[in-house]
Amino acid sequence: MTIIAKKPQSLTDIPMHYCPGCGHGIVHRLMAETFDELNIAGRVIGVAPVGCAVFADDYFACDMVQGAHGRGPAIATGIKRSKPQAIVFSYQGDGDLASIGMAEIVHAAVRSENITIIFINNAIYGMTGGQMAPTTLVGQVATTAPKGRDPKLQGWPINMCEMLSQITGAKYLERVAVDTAQHVMAAKKAIKKAFENQVKGVGFSMVEVISQCPTNWHASVEQALEFVRTQMMPQYPLGVFKDEGAK
Amino acid sequence: MTEKTLRKGNEALAEGAIRAGARFFAGYPITPQNEVPEYMSAYMADAGGAFVQAESEVAAINMVYGAAATGTRSMTSSSSPGISLKQEGITYLASADLPCLIVNVMRGGPGLGSIGGAQGDYFQATRGGGNGDYRVIVLAPNSVEELGNFPKLGFELAEKYRMPCMILADGILGQMMESMAFHFDPIDPRALGKLDWAVDIEKNGRPKRKVFSYKGDNLIADVTERAKRYGLIEKTETRWEERDCEDCDVLLVAYGLSSRACLEAIQKAKEEGLKVGLFRPITLWPFPAQRLAKLATRAKAVLAVEQSLGQMVQDVKLAINGQTPVYLNAYPAGGQPDGNSILTAVKSCLNGGKEGLFDLQEHAEGFAYECKRDLSLGVQGDCKGGK
Amino acid sequence: MYQGIRIAGFGGQGVVSAGILLAQAGVEDKKNASWLPSYGPEMRGGTANCSVVVTDGEVYTPIVSAPDSVIVMNEPSLPKFEPLIKKGGLLILNSSLINSRPTRQDIDVVCVPCNDIAKELGMDRIANLVALGAFIKKTGAVSLQSVANAMKKVYKRAKPEMLELNQKALQAGFDFVK
Numbered sequence: 001m002t003i004i005a006k007k008p009q010s011l012t013d014i015p016m017h018y019c020p021g022c023g024h025g026i027v028h029r030l031m032a033e034t035f036d037e038l039n040i041a042g043r044v045i046g047v048a049p050v051g052c053a054v055f056a057d058d059y060f061a062c063d064m065v066q067g068a069h070g071r072g073p074a075i076a077t078g079i080k081r082s083k084p085q086a087i088v089f090s091y092q093g094d095g096d097l098a099s100i101g102m103a104e105i106v107h108a109a110v111r112s113e114n115i116t117i118i119f120i121n122n123a124i125y126g127m128t129g130g131q132m133a134p135t136t137l138v139g140q141v142a143t144t145a146p147k148g149r150d151p152k153l154q155g156w157p158i159n160m161c162e163m164l165s166q167i168t169g170a171k172y173l174e175r176v177a178v179d180t181a182q183h184v185m186a187a188k189k190a191i192k193k194a195f196e197n198q199v200k201g202v203g204f205s206m207v208e209v210i211s212q213c214p215t216n217w218h219a220s221v222e223q224a225l226e227f228v229r230t231q232m233m234p235q236y237p238l239g240v241f242k243d244e245g246a247k
Numbered sequence: 248m249t250e251k252t253l254r255k256g257n258e259a260l261a262e263g264a265i266r267a268g269a270r271f272f273a274g275y276p277i278t279p280q281n282e283v284p285e286y287m288s289a290y291m292a293d294a295g296g297a298f299v300q301a302e303s304e305v306a307a308i309n310m311v312y313g314a315a316a317t318g319t320r321s322m323t324s325s326s327s328p329g330i331s332l333k334q335e336g337i338t339y340l341a342s343a344d345l346p347c348l349i350v351n352v353m354r355g356g357p358g359l360g361s362i363g364g365a366q367g368d369y370f371q372a373t374r375g376g377g378n379g380d381y382r383v384i385v386l387a388p389n390s391v392e393e394l395g396n397f398p399k400l401g402f403e404l405a406e407k408y409r410m411p412c413m414i415l416a417d418g419i420l421g422q423m424m425e426s427m428a429f430h431f432d433p434i435d436p437r438a439l440g441k442l443d444w445a446v447d448i449e450k451n452g453r454p455k456r457k458v459f460s461y462k463g464d465n466l467i468a469d470v471t472e473r474a475k476r477y478g479l480i481e482k483t484e485t486r487w488e489e490r491d492c493e494d495c496d497v498l499l500v501a502y503g504l505s506s507r508a509c510l511e512a513i514q515k516a517k518e519e520g521l522k523v524g525l526f527r528p529i530t531l532w533p534f535p536a537q538r539l540a541k542l543a544t545r546a547k548a549v550l551a552v553e554q555s556l557g558q559m560v561q562d563v564k565l566a567i568n569g570q571t572p573v574y575l576n577a578y579p580a581g582g583q584p585d586g587n588s589i590l591t592a593v594k595s596c597l598n599g600g601k602e603g604l605f606d607l608q609e610h611a612e613g614f615a616y617e618c619k620r621d622l623s624l625g626v627q628g629d630c631k632g633g634k
Numbered sequence: 635m636y637q638g639i640r641i642a643g644f645g646g647q648g649v650v651s652a653g654i655l656l657a658q659a660g661v662e663d664k665k666n667a668s669w670l671p672s673y674g675p676e677m678r679g680g681t682a683n684c685s686v687v688v689t690d691g692e693v694y695t696p697i698v699s700a701p702d703s704v705i706v707m708n709e710p711s712l713p714k715f716e717p718l719i720k721k722g723g724l725l726i727l728n729s730s731l732i733n734s735r736p737t738r739q740d741i742d743v744v745c746v747p748c749n750d751i752a753k754e755l756g757m758d759r760i761a762n763l764v765a766l767g768a769f770i771k772k773t774g775a776v777s778l779q780s781v782a783n784a785m786k787k788v789y790k791r792a793k794p795e796m797l798e799l800n801q802k803a804l805q806a807g808f809d810f811v812k
Binding site for chain 3: 251422
Binding site: 042043045057061062063065068071074077078079080107 | 270271273297299301302303305306307309310311312313314315316317319321335336339343446447448449450455456457458459460461
């Protein structure tokens with residue numbers, strides 16, 4: 001029998017709990033492939049967030065730390081400064097990173113911590129059941145915005161890559177999506193680059209992944225992917241916002 | 248090693264921590280503990296460790312969470328309002344069984360309060376300011392020498408039982424200079440060996456390790472198992488100091504700086520022919536209840552002296568359980584006890600007077616309070632008096 | 635021997651550093667010592683003061699609420715600290731800058747023109763050391779040599795000629811008290 005596809009070694013055998021159509025599993029796999037390909041698996045220490053990916057500490061085969069909501073970049077800082085040879089990532093959702101953990105992400109960038117941030121933006125709080133996130137689109141319905149997000153009351157969505165690009169210490173910022181095979185391949189490239197940067201000592205690198213949440217968007221997988229393309233991408237354009245890795 | 252030098256409390260603490268093998272420090276500026284991060288910023292790198300000035304106390308304690316997860320001797324320091332902010336991290340550290348050292352150089356509260364030394368955070372330290380069922384070992388130094396030597400004890404207890412340990416000092420201890428000596432040689436933490444639970448980069452085929460706080464369905468087992476360690480600590484790790492306790496009429500109970508004023512009071516009492524002793528808890532959790540209860544039976548009265556509205560006194564009462572009358576001599580919100588004021592309270596204990604003794608309800612005698620809002624609307628009965 | 639001391643004056647008069655010097659001298663003498671400043675916003679201008687304890691035994695509380703000795707360097711400090719002094723205690727008063735005189739009869743008062751003596755030596759700023767010299771002569775709490783040793787540790791960055799001048803100021807205060 002010829003093996004033509006297999007699970008990356010950097011993932012465990014524990015079945016993932018993510019909903020059908022969710023982007024988390026895809027991103028986990030891309031990261032695990034990266035660890036295998038860069039031959040850094042033994043050095044990786046990951047930080048799992050509070051949110052749907054709270055169980056990510058089960059899925060990655062590397063040593064994992066799971067801490068408080070939004071504090072991933074601070075926890076990753078503590079790990080990296082104590083073990084400079086470690087390859088440290090913080091995996092975060094939009095509520096985690098762009099709301100409660102805003103100070104932590106901004107200051108990790110300010111200090112240009114040599115860590116990698118994987119930021120999953122699906123414009124909603126998933127684990128808690130579909131509340132409005134800082135990245136929820138204008139007009140998008142959420143359980144705490146039953147009439148849709150109204151800028152007069154709740155302001156506008158926040159674009160993290162654009163915002164962090166103003167910070168000198170942020171060295172690599174790219175926004176990708178996982179809605180099509182093509183985009184998944186581009187996402188892989190970006191994730192790999194963000195970890196390569198850390199190996200080279202470039203400094204703070206973040207990949208923002210526009211992801212779909214069929215469950216809390218109350219959409220079929222098809223509809224969710226369509227929402228990503230027609231609604232999310234105009235607000236969150238894909239692309240490289242900063243790349244100083246080569247310098 | 249035994250040569251005494253003059254050191255500022257906060258600096259003795261910081262130097263003591265580095266000597267004790269601390270190799271990660273994160274903190275945020277707040278008076279009156281600023282000398283600690285300042286000292287760390289100057290000397291931690293030379294010791295081969297890392298210093299980070301965090302964006303907030305919240306971030307600082309979470310940096311400690313990350314560093315502690317790697318098995319590094321990690322610490323943070325702050326003062327009262329900053330320690331409030333760290334409570335989230337402390338309960339997570341407790342839940343993830345991570346050892347670390349947290350220093351609270353207490354100031355006046357509540358809120359922003361004042362920058363004067365105070366003892367208003369006893370409840371927060373010993374009862375857990377964060378959510379859930381957990382404990383923190385709390386050490387209460389009363390001298391610059393203890394400030395310098397307790398970090399070693401703190402790290403050792405924290406690692407032995409895999410839990411946070413707090414040094415509860417106060418602004419005056421932190422700001423004062425005093426002749427002191429370190430009673431241990433500097434420790435190279437690399438010589439201490441690796442911890443079998445810490446996340447690391449040298450995996451060599453061992454199973455993956457996880458440090459985590461979400462326990463889900465395993466929470467009951469997790470908490471009850473940890474509680475065994477708490478019980479063991481209560482049985483074996485209480486620490487205290489006794490002065491003239493065996494034969495006294497009034498037994499003073501005080502920790503930290505207050506206990507120093509008690510020494511002055513004991514001296515004055517002797518001059519007046521009064522028999523006064525001092526019981527000083529050094530561990531506030533575990534509270535040395537058993538020994539205190541035993542000593543209290545021989546005294547006519549027990550007088551708790553503390554710089555709060557009465558916090559430690561509750562542990563004193565729990566320990567003594569009604570055997571001997573317990574009184575409170577209180578100096579809340581940054582008030583400072585001195586020998587004379589304590590002696591006044593001692594005399595009240597003996598002659599049935601009230602001067603120097605604090606009781607919340609007596610404090611409110613003759614006091615009426617009027618609320619300007621009309622609270623009578625729609626009230627269905629307020630259950631007053633247990634209706 | 636148990637000496638609880640308060641030193642008070644304007645910020646900039648060196649009352650805080652004189653206190654450290656005294657405590658360090660106590661340590662040089664193999665005694666126990668403590669020093670506690672008034673700290674925080676109080677430090678930003680206005681008056682400053684510190685508590686020092688030097689003792690052969692143990693230091694009780696570092697807060698000296700009933701001092702054995704008080705050194706006052708400026709006018710506002712006199713009414714603040716005179717009442718605290720223990721019966722039979724010592725008050726060193728900087729008569730160069732303080733016109734008032736203490737009212738208490740139960741204390742020992744020594745008026746020293748600290749700033750005048752310091753100016754004669756060539757530097758107004760060392761008036762604190764003149765006062766300290768007078769204190770040492772009166773109490774014998776620490777030895778002159780110990781203060782000299784302490785200076786090298788406390789004023790680490792001071793030039794040799796500055797240390798020499800400090801030493802002269804100390805001696806001048808010491809000699810002023812007969």
